[in-house]
Each structure stands twice: as structure tokens, then as C-alpha cells.
Amino acid sequence: MNTELLGIIATYLLTVILAIPLGIYLSKVFAGEKVWTDFLKPLENGIFKLSGINSKEQMNWKQHMKALLTINLVWLVYGFFVLLQQDKLPLNPDGNPGMTPDLAFNTIISFVVNCNLQHYSGESGVSYLTQHFVLMFLQFVSAATGIAAAVVFFKAFRDKTTTALGNFWDFFVKSITRLLLPLSVLVAVVLAFNGTPTSYEGKDQFISLQGDTVHVSRGPAAGFIAIKHLGTNGGGWFGANSAHPLENPSYLSNMVEMISQVIIPIAMVIAFGYFIRRKKLAWMIFGVMTIGMFLLLLPTLSSELGGNPAIAKMGVSQTTGAMEGKEVRFGPTASAYWSTVTTIISTGSVNSMHDSGMPLTGLWQLLGMMINSFYGGCGVGVLNYFIYLIIAVFISGLMVGRTPEFLGHKVEAREVKIAALITLLSPFLILAGTAIAAYVFTNHSGAAWAVQPKTWLNNPGFHGFSEMLYEMTSSNANNGSGFEGLGDNNVFWNVSTGFVLLLGRFLPIIxxxxxxxxxxxxxxxxxxxxxxxxxxxxxxxxxxxxxLVLNALSYFPALALGPLAEYFTLFK
Incomplete structure (x- = not known):
């Protein structure tokens, strides 16, 4: 076994080892039990007092959702106008312009819904003020929103019969003060000592070995990058995301960032079991998620380490695997692991270019986002898995001739209908969105509103279809990664994915x-x-x-038209 494989094995094992005590800790925090971070109570009480919130007031599920949607709407409006006017605001040493309305619409929705789909290039698209006081702020609160929603779900099954599901604001604030902020400080310190910029100075310049003058963007990036991973957000400070040498300077930082993006999703599964006093159920859920993750990871490793036959025909040695689009600091093994975890947990950050991966690698990336419940995002991974679980309870009940039950509560028509609607939502948004994009690309090449769709794709054909399918899938899964051969900063993609982002985020929570x-x-x-x-x-x-059955029935035809067709063409 080579050192690269040992590296990803060590990374995963460290993640699980750290996630278990973190999950137990979170279960105690949200249950109101005594924990070592109780010294933060005065800070939290001060926030509640300043905001006029009674954190002891019990809410039912409707009140929780009202609070969640209302505050998210406030953030959306605030951020939209800052993005439009950022060129007139301070902390813009590089003179980055304000965004167009359609790009601002897409960007603010993307960060509010924890997706961070970036149709702009990080360092040249937004100012330092926007990066910190809009985008980084949203990376904290959007992650806390998902965690708070999951805790409401936890509360419903902790007691035998209840409508008192705690207080949304209490869960929300504690998600930040007791979890996201302390861990972000720790990760940011590690990144800063590894070379990630932390200053507010503008671009620097140096003379390269070829004698060219190179301008290098800087900025207070370490804190932004820390919460981008811990909150399963994924938005890069730099356009190249974590493939950028300042955003991910070394193999150590690469391991830290991979652990950061997986640790909270796993911890939330553990916290669920301890919170509702059903530890065995949590371990069964963790087992299913882990099997699913490995069934996506192993063929991805095989695909990337096998090399590219088209390059092999040119007589180029590929003993290290398919290196196109990879950082030589990490290689195909660490890149394959990253691409798997970042798509199954909806982080969407990248340390290699997904568009350059082998066709079957793209297939597994797409499938991970389509399933969207193998660990999943902060809090919402458990919620997504619950929908599949309810469907399984319903089918199993029919098979044994009993009324379906879950944790002592009868699952009846109303609950099954809601689960069925949420199950059908993702295929509808992904497939309908891709179909519309394909139609526009084919039939409206000169339409002004489409901004010349013939220029969307650098790779027409099967791979071009995969690029459009990936964009819609990533938007629906609140992932944010992309096949960047797609020209996506135009009115069509900004507006269409904006609506997919909203629906794909909030309906699967509600x-x-x-x-x-x-x-x-x-x-x-x-x-x-x-x-x-x-x-x-x-x-x-x-x-x-x-x-497996639901996703195979929903997505196989689309996957056959894209990555599978490309694979058979490449290996014919």
C-alpha cells in the first residue's frame, strides 16, 4: 500500500475518531446538559437580551420554520444590496466592481442556502468587506440554520409525545458559539501557520523565474476558509478554491481541510442517537452512510489511478494515475478522496478540477450529490436521510402487513405524502432544469437573455451534457462544485440555478x-x-x-446520456 492511500485512510480514521466525542458533546449541548463550554452562557444571554428574544420559549415545528425562513429572508435582502454596491464601499483595495443584478441574485441565494455556487472568481469578484461581512457571515449562519433545523427534528423524537420542540434561536446561537466559531478559530490558526494569508493588504507582486511580473491576491483568507469547510459551505476565497496554493498550502492543510468538512456531518449522526437515547439506531444510520460513501469512493480511486487511455495512446507514462486537473502536491489519490467527500456532504470545495476527472469519476460525483444523504451537509444530511427512512418504513410496513411505525409513532398518509413529494422534488429540479438548459443551448443560440448559449460549453457532446447536468445537480444538492468548462455567469444560469438553489434548500428542510x-x-x-x-x-x-432503487430509477437515463456515454466513447 503506497503512502498516498495511507494518507486518505489516516484522514478518514482521524475524522471518525474526532467526530464521535464531538457528537456526544453536541447531544449534551442541545439537550441543555452541563458541558465545559457553559462559560459562554453570559455571551449567549447577552445576544438574546440585545435581540429581545426569550430563548426559553417553546416552539412547535411551524413556529420553528417561520423563524428560520424569516431570518434567512433578511440575510438575503441585506447581502443582495451589498453585492450590488460593493465597489462604493470600503475594504476594496483591489478595486473589484459591483456585481450585476443577476449575478448578485445568484450569489446571495447561493450563500444563504449553504451552497456557495460561485459564478464569479473569488479574489476578483468580491471585495474584502463582502468576503467577510456578507459571505463569511453567511457561511456561519447558513450552517447554523441547518444544524438548528436538525435539532428540532431531534427534539420531536426525544420525548414520547410532544409539540414543544425547543427554541430555534437557542439552537441557532449555540450552533455558532459552542461549535462553529471555536472550531473555525482552531482551523484558521493551523492554516495561517501553514501560509494562508490573514492580512487586509491588497495584491502583492513578484518576478517569476521567467521574468514576468505576477500579481498575487491576498486578504484575510484563513478564517473564511476554515468556516467554508466546517460549515460544509465550500465557497473559495480564491477562484481556484482549495486547489490554490494559498488556500491549501500543504498536504497537512489538505488533511485538516478534509477532516474539517466531514467531522460535523458525522458528529450530527452520533448526536442524534445520543440525544434521543437510541444509540444503536445512530450507528445503523452511520453504517449505511459509510457503506454508501465507500461504494462511491473505491470506484473513483480506481478510475483516477487507472489513468487516461487517450493520453496513454500518445505514449505518455501515467504511473501516478490521471494527473490532468490535479495539484501535484496532492496527486490523484487525495484528489479522488476529496472529490468524493465534498460531493456526498454538499461542501462543494475542490482541491482539483472536477471537470478534468475521468468520465466515471464524474458519474460518482453526480450520484453522490443526487443521493445527498451519505453524511450530507451540516444538519441537513440527517434530514435528507430521514426521508429515505420514512419511505423504507412505509414499504416495510406494507410488506409485513402492519401500520408503519417509527420510534413509537404511526406513520400515516400525511407523512408519507410529504416524504413522497420531497423524494420527487430533486429529480424534478435536476432533470427539468437540465432539459431546459439543453433546449436553450440547442435552439436559442442568439437570444440576448441567454447570452449566446453556444458559448456555454467548451466541450460539446456527452461531456457538455454532463457539465449542464452537474450544474443543476450541484445547485439542487446545495453543493456548489462545478464542471467549470461550463460558462455559467450569464442571465440564464444565474437565474435558473438561483431558483433551484432556493427550492432545493428549504423544501427538504421543511x-x-x-x-x-x-x-x-x-x-x-x-x-x-x-x-x-x-x-x-x-x-x-x-x-x-x-x-439505490429510487436514485437508479430517477437518474440512470440522464447519467447514461452524460458520463456513461463519454466513458464508452473514450474506451471504445
Whole structure:
């Protein structure tokens, strides 16, 4: 086994080792139990007092969702106008211009919904003020929004029958003060000592070995990059994201950033089990997610380490694997691991160019985002998995001839209908969006509103279709990574993906929380000999089968037209 494989194995094991105690800690924080960070209570109480919030007031699920949607709307409006006017505001030493309305519309929605799809180039698209006081701020609060929504879901199953699901603002603030902010400081310090910029100075310049004058963007990037990963946000300070040598200077920083983006999603699964006192259920969920992750990772490693046959025909040795689009500091192994975890957990950051990956690598990246529940984003990964779980409970109940139940609550028509609608939402947004894009590309090459779609694709054909499919999939999954051969900064892509971002973020949050709230309010039914247990290996395999079947039926035709067709063309 070579050192590159040992590197990713060590990275994953460290992630799990750190995530388990973090999950136990989070369960205690949100349950109101005594923890070592209670010294922060005066700060939190001061925030609540200043805001006029009674953090002890209990909310039902509808009140939680009202608070969540209202505050997100405020952030959206605030950020939109700052992006439009950033050229007239301070902390803009490089003189970056204000955004066009359509680009500002897409950018602010993207950061509010924890996606960070960037149709601009980081260092040249926004000012330092915008980076810090809009985008970095949103990376904290959007992650905290997802975590707070997950805790509402947790609360619904902690007690036997309840409509009192805690206080959204309490969960939200604690997500930042007790989790995101302390970890971000720690990660930012590590990055700063490895060479990531932390100053507010403008561009620097140096003379290259070829004698050219090179201008290098700088800025207070370390803190931004820390929360970009910890919050499963993914937006890069620099346009090249974590493939940039200042955003990801070394293999150590690469490991730290990979651990950072996976640790909270895994910890939230562990926290769920400890919070509702069903540890075995949490480990079963973790097992299904982990199997799913490895089923995507292993063929990705095989694809990237196998090299490119088109390059091999040119007589070029590929003993290290397919290096196109990879940073030589990391190589194809670490890049393959990163590309897998960043697409299954909706971070969307990159340390290599996904557009340059092998065709089957693109297939597994797309499938990871389409499933969107193998660990998933901060908080929302558990919510996405819950939808599959409810479908599995319903099908299993029909198979054994019993009324479906989950944790002592009957799953009835209303809950199943909500789960079915959320299940159908993603295929509709992805496939309908891609179909519209393909139609516009084919039939409206000269339309002003489309900004010459014939220039969208640098790689027409199968790969071009994959680029459009990837953009819609990434938007729906709140991922943010892209096949950057696609020219996406135009009215069509900015507006269309903006609406997909909104729907793909908030409906999959509202649906699971609504189901949990409805179930939690129902009469608790004690377990009996005929109860379908959901914390067994048999039921876990059933849930895994539901995930595979639903996604295969939904997406196989589109994947066949894109990455699969490209693969067979390349290897014909």
C-alpha cells in the first residue's frame, strides 16, 4: 500500500475518531446538559437580551420554520444590496466592481442556502468587506440554520409525545458559539501557520523565474476558509478554491481541510442517537452512510489511478494515475478522496478540477450529490436521510402487513405524502432544469437573455451534457462544485440555478421537520413483539436498497446520456 492511500485512510480514521466525542458533546449541548463550554452562557444571554428574544420559549415545528425562513429572508435582502454596491464601499483595495443584478441574485441565494455556487472568481469578484461581512457571515449562519433545523427534528423524537420542540434561536446561537466559531478559530490558526494569508493588504507582486511580473491576491483568507469547510459551505476565497496554493498550502492543510468538512456531518449522526437515547439506531444510520460513501469512493480511486487511455495512446507514462486537473502536491489519490467527500456532504470545495476527472469519476460525483444523504451537509444530511427512512418504513410496513411505525409513532398518509413529494422534488429540479438548459443551448443560440448559449460549453457532446447536468445537480444538492468548462455567469444560469438553489434548500428542510413534528405530536405506542424495529441490520439494508432503487430509477437515463456515454466513447 503506497503512502498516498495511507494518507486518505489516516484522514478518514482521524475524522471518525474526532467526530464521535464531538457528537456526544453536541447531544449534551442541545439537550441543555452541563458541558465545559457553559462559560459562554453570559455571551449567549447577552445576544438574546440585545435581540429581545426569550430563548426559553417553546416552539412547535411551524413556529420553528417561520423563524428560520424569516431570518434567512433578511440575510438575503441585506447581502443582495451589498453585492450590488460593493465597489462604493470600503475594504476594496483591489478595486473589484459591483456585481450585476443577476449575478448578485445568484450569489446571495447561493450563500444563504449553504451552497456557495460561485459564478464569479473569488479574489476578483468580491471585495474584502463582502468576503467577510456578507459571505463569511453567511457561511456561519447558513450552517447554523441547518444544524438548528436538525435539532428540532431531534427534539420531536426525544420525548414520547410532544409539540414543544425547543427554541430555534437557542439552537441557532449555540450552533455558532459552542461549535462553529471555536472550531473555525482552531482551523484558521493551523492554516495561517501553514501560509494562508490573514492580512487586509491588497495584491502583492513578484518576478517569476521567467521574468514576468505576477500579481498575487491576498486578504484575510484563513478564517473564511476554515468556516467554508466546517460549515460544509465550500465557497473559495480564491477562484481556484482549495486547489490554490494559498488556500491549501500543504498536504497537512489538505488533511485538516478534509477532516474539517466531514467531522460535523458525522458528529450530527452520533448526536442524534445520543440525544434521543437510541444509540444503536445512530450507528445503523452511520453504517449505511459509510457503506454508501465507500461504494462511491473505491470506484473513483480506481478510475483516477487507472489513468487516461487517450493520453496513454500518445505514449505518455501515467504511473501516478490521471494527473490532468490535479495539484501535484496532492496527486490523484487525495484528489479522488476529496472529490468524493465534498460531493456526498454538499461542501462543494475542490482541491482539483472536477471537470478534468475521468468520465466515471464524474458519474460518482453526480450520484453522490443526487443521493445527498451519505453524511450530507451540516444538519441537513440527517434530514435528507430521514426521508429515505420514512419511505423504507412505509414499504416495510406494507410488506409485513402492519401500520408503519417509527420510534413509537404511526406513520400515516400525511407523512408519507410529504416524504413522497420531497423524494420527487430533486429529480424534478435536476432533470427539468437540465432539459431546459439543453433546449436553450440547442435552439436559442442568439437570444440576448441567454447570452449566446453556444458559448456555454467548451466541450460539446456527452461531456457538455454532463457539465449542464452537474450544474443543476450541484445547485439542487446545495453543493456548489462545478464542471467549470461550463460558462455559467450569464442571465440564464444565474437565474435558473438561483431558483433551484432556493427550492432545493428549504423544501427538504421543511418536509422532514414537518414529518417529525407531526409524528412527535401523535400518541406514543410502546414496542411489542410485532413492532418493526428500525435499528436492525435488516432494516438498514432495506433503507439502503430504497436509496439505490429510487436514485437508479430517477437518474440512470440522464447519467447514461452524460458520463456513461463519454466513458464508452473514450474506451471504445
Amino acid at each position: 418536509g422532514p421537520v414537518a414529518i417529525a413534528g407531526l409524528l412527535g405530536a401523535k400518541k406514543f405506542i410502546p414496542e411489542s413483539a410485532g413492532t418493526l424495529k428500525t435499528d436492525t441490520m435488516t432494516f438498514s439494508l432495506m433503507t439502503f436498497a430504497v436509496i
